[in-house]
Amino acid sequence: MAKQYDVLVKLLILGDSGVGKTCLLRRFTENEYHPYHISTIGVDFKMKTLDIDGIKVRLQIWDTAGQERYQTITTQYYRRAQGIVLVYDITNEPSFQHITSWASDVDEKAPDHIQRILVGNKSDEEAGRRISEDKGKELAAFYGLDFFETSACTNQNISESFTCLTGLVLQAHQRDVDSVLGSLDSYLDGDSLKEQKGLQDMHGNTQNTCSC
Numbered sequence: 441m442a443k444q445y446d447v448l449v450k451l452l453i454l455g456d457s458g459v460g461k462t463c464l465l466r467r468f469t470e471n472e473y474h475p476y477h478i479s480t481i482g483v484d485f486k487m488k489t490l491d492i493d494g495i496k497v498r499l500q501i502w503d504t505a506g507q508e509r510y511q512t513i514t515t516q517y518y519r520r521a522q523g524i525v526l527v528y529d530i531t532n533e534p535s536f537q538h539i540t541s542w543a544s545d546v547d548e549k550a551p552d553h554i555q556r557i558l559v560g561n562k563s564d565e566e567a568g569r570r571i572s573e574d575k576g577k578e579l580a581a582f583y584g585l586d587f588f589e590t591s592a593c594t595n596q597n598i599s600e601s602f603t604c605l606t607g608l609v610l611q612a613h614q615r616d617v618d619s620v621l622g623s624l625d626s627y628l629d630g631d632s633l634k635e636q637k638g639l640q641d642m643h644g645n646t647q648n649t650c651s652c
């Protein structure tokens with residue numbers, strides 16, 4: 441059967457509990473938003489296909505639990521990702537301060553070539569803002585990252601941030617492989633099949649939501 445996409449890219453969303461990781465993912469993949477917080481248990485993932493410069497990119501996006509007690513599980517997913525979204529909440533100062541520890545965790549446990557962006561979520565909450573946009577930009581510049589203020593609530597910069605990270609992953613892999621449509625595809629695809637089998641083994645079934 442003909443493939444529905446050219447390459448498969450795996451992204452991971454990291455940040456403190458309650459910063460809005462699940463809401464960002466649901467807004468991006470399903471264009472839905474719910475104003476309640478149900479903490480993610482371990483990890484979950486959703487799929488979405490993007491067209492970037494004529495390449496059909498199938499995104500497998502992993503949503504991780506921000507709660508510390510799940511960190512042994514979530515860190516196992518770092519090494520399988522090609523891109524990471526580091527998220528803080530602009531109304532929550534500790535979540536911003538913790539970005540440094542999320543970033544050093546990634547440095548320690550993720551592959552060297554991993555691409556990252558920094559996201560300050562809940563930009564619609566101007567009255568509760570604790571972290572200025574300039575502070576976010578400064579931190580991003582310190583790590584050499586692209587930066588977005590987003591709102592899963594109003595849909596601000598959601599598509600822009602995921603598209604930016606996906607573009608960075610494609611660029612990084614383009615240097616390593618002869619052709620994005622050839623070797624990168626088979627490399628990532630083979631890896632993904634193994635990963636999905638692993639999930640089935642762990643949970644008995646896979647939760648694979650496709651919005652396309």
Ligand SMILES: Nc1nc2c(ncn2[C@@H]2O[C@H](COP(=O)(O)OP(=O)(O)OP(=O)(O)O)[C@@H](O)[C@H]2O)c(=O)[nH]1
Nearest residue numbers: 457458459460461462463475476480506591592593
């Ligand atoms: N105002 C506003 N609230 C948001 C936004 N994004 C998420 N929230 C709210 O923040 C709370 C936490 O959102 P989640 O997406 O569940 O947070 P999480 O980071 O996935 O949390 P864990 O699964 O515990 O790690 C929920 O009540 C959301 O409705 C946003 O852009 N604006």
